[in-house]
Amino acid sequence: MDDAATLGTPGAALENCVISVDVIRKSFGDSHVLRDIRFAVEKGETVAIRGPSGIGKTTLLRLIAGIDTAFEGEIRRPDAMAIVFQEPTLLPWRTVSQNITLVHPELDRDSARAALEKVGIGDKADLFPGQLSLGQQRRLSLARAFAARPDLLILDEPFVSLDPLLAEEMLTLTEALIREYRPATIFVTHDADEAARLSDRILTLGGAPATLV
C-alpha cells in the first residue's frame, strides 16, 4: 500500500481498509465545497457523517460512491458496493424480485427470495414496487443493498422523511443487517441518536469549504 504515507494512518490498519478517501478539493464551478478530507473505513466498521444542511455531505457520498468523478484527490473503493438513497430508487416497471436480480445478475430467483424474506417482504416477490407501501419499498431498497454481500455500504439519510415509528423500525432492521453482513458502512445522518446507535465513529463536516472537524 503505497498511499499509507499520504493517508497518515498506520500501515497495519490500512491493510484492513475497505475504502480510503482522500479528497483534496471539490468544487462546483466557482463554489469550493470540500477540502482536505481524509479517512479510511475498515471491514465491519460503521462511520457516521454529520454536519449542517448544505455543508456537502451528499456531495462527499457521491464522490465516495463514484457517481461524481470530477474532483481532486484519490478514492480507493472496492468493487462490491451498495447504496441506499433517501428515496427507495427502485425500477417501478420491474417486479420486486427483478429489482434484485437485475441489479445483481449473479443472484438467482431463490437468493433474491431469501433476501426479500430477510427484510420481511418475501411474499411480495411478484408484485411491482408501486404495489408496495412506502415502508415496504424501503425494505426492498435495503434488501437490494445487502443481497450481494457488499464490501462497502453507503447510506444517505435513509430514514429522514419517515414517520418516527417507521424510522425506528427501519433503523432496527438496518442495524441487524449491518451486524449480520458486516460491510464497511458510511452513512449520513442529521440525527445524533441514530449516529450514536449505528456507528463506531462519527465524522463531522464543518467550515467553508467544508472539511473534517
Add this chain to the structure above:
Amino acid sequence: MNVRLASLIGLLLLWIAAAWIGNDPEVLPMPGALLSPFWAELASGTLPYHLAMTLIRVLWAFALAMAAGVTLGLVMGLFPRVDAWLDPWLVVFLNLPALVLIVLCYLWVGLNETALILAVTLNKIPNVTTIVREGARALDPDLKAMAQVYRMPRATYLRHVVMPQLAPFVAAAARSGVAVIWKIVLVAEFLGRSSGIGFQIHLYFQLFDVVHVLIYSLSFIAVMLLVEWTMLQPWERRVRRWRTA
C-alpha cells in the same frame, strides 16, 4: 370499444344523410353503392396489389424513421453538446413542408422507390427525434446513479432502466409516426410512382371517379386503423402495464 363502434356508425349515418341531401352519386355516392365495385377491385387483385405496395413503403419508411429518430433523439438528449449543434438542423427539417422534400428527392434521386422511401423517412425523422429527445432528457438521474454504484451491466442498464423510461415516448412517436407516414406515402405515390394507393387515387381523380377514389382511400384507412388497434395500442398497453398494476 362500444363507444368507438357507435361513433363510427354515427359517421356512416352522417355520410348517408349527406349523400341523400346532395342526391348526386357522381359527387357523393351512398355507402352501399361502393360495395359491388369494391368486390370487383378486390377479386381482380388490383386493390390488394396496390394496397400491398403502399404498405411495404409505409413499413420501410416507418422502420427507418424510427431507427434513425430514436438513435438521434437519444444521442441529442444525452449529450447537450451534440444537441446544440444538431438542434438548428432539426428546426429546419421540422418546418420543411413534406411536399418540398418529396419533390427534391424525386429530382435528385430519381422517380424510384429509394427516392420515395428517403423522402418519407426524412419527413418523419425530426418528429421522432424531438419526442425521443424529450424522453432522454427526462431519464431519472437517481436510477442512473444507482445502476452505476451497483455496477449494473451496460446492456442490462439499457434494456431494463433506459428503455422502460423511453418506452412511452417511443410509443407516442410510433403512433404519430404511422399516422403521418402513410399520409405522406400517399402524396409521394400521387406525385411520382406508378403503383400504390396514392397512384390509384391519382388515376381515378383524373377520371373524376369518386366511387373508386373512395374505395381506395377507405380500404387503406381501414387497414391503418386495424394496425393501430390490433398492434400499436396493445403494445402501448403492455409497456404501461406496471403503471396500472
